[in-house]
Amino acid sequence: MIxxxxxxxxxxxxxxxxxxxxxxxxxxxxxxxxxxxxxxxTKLKEEKVKVIYSSPIKRCVQTVEIIxxxxxxxxxxxxxxxxxxxxxxxxxxxxxxxxxxKKFLDEIKEKKLEKVAICSHGWPIAVxxxxxxxxxxxxxxxxxxxxxxxIVTIDAR
Numbered sequence: 001m002i003x004x005x006x007x008x009x010x011x012x013x014x015x016x017x018x019x020x021x022x023x024x025x026x027x028x029x030x031x032x033x034x035x036x037x038x039x040x041x042t043k044l045k046e047e048k049v050k051v052i053y054s055s056p057i058k059r060c061v062q063t064v065e066i067i068x069x070x071x072x073x074x075x076x077x078x079x080x081x082x083x084x085x086x087x088x089x090x091x092x093x094x095x096x097x098x099x100x101x102k103k104f105l106d107e108i109k110e111k112k113l114e115k116v117a118i119c120s121h122g123w124p125i126a127v128x129x130x131x132x133x134x135x136x137x138x139x140x141x142x143x144x145x146x147x148x149x150x151i152v153t154i155d156a157r
Contacts, residue, residue: 001109003132003154004049004117005125006040008059009033009066010148024084029062036149037063041070043151044117051075053108054119055082064119074117079104085123098137101127125152132156 010033013020020027029037044052044067054064056078064076081104086092092100101124108116118128122145130141132154146152 001113001156002047002115003128003152003156004044004047004115005128005146005152005154006117006119006150007122007125007146007148008055008057008063008119009037011059014148019088020084024089025057027059029059033149034066037066038070040149040151041067044074045071047115049074049115049117051077051113052117052119053077053079053082053104055084055121055124056080057083057121060119060121067119082118082120082124084121087123094139097123098127098131102131105131129154 007014009029011027011029012018013023013027015030052064052067052074054060054076060082061078068074068076081100085097087094087097105128118125120128123142126142126145127137129144129152130137134141
């Protein structure tokens with residue numbers, strides 16, 4: 001399977017490297033991040049990706065909706081296990097976060113798709129990258145995630 005992993009479009013918080021705090025579930029993407037989202041849509045269309053799994057948090061929903069406007073035939077599936085990390089808020093442990101992301105990856109592997117796009121958040125994407133590339137995650141893995149609007153392609157065939 002080829003994975004196209006990307007973060008949601010840029011928000012005020014991501015632009016200025018701020019914590020989301022109480023705005024975690026309601027922060028919106030900002031207009032200046034939209035061109036990068038359109039570039040992602042173009043790439044996914046060129047690669048003939050058929051499905052995006054997305055976090056149900058607002059900034060990811062907005063991101064995949066923009067992609068859907070540019071690429072109407074792509075299917076979007078919202079998946080709770082792709083939501084933002086909860087470690088920094090004390091709502092899950094590092095192990096819990098890793099297990100929920102691993103569960104998601106195991107479930108989509110069973111679908112035997114050729115290509116899949118995934119829209120999520122920094123730490124969950126970092127965990128996916130570590131699991132797909134190294135089969136192992138540690139806390140340093142959390143530093144390895146793309147900027148908003150950048151695709152990481154992993155060929156795990």
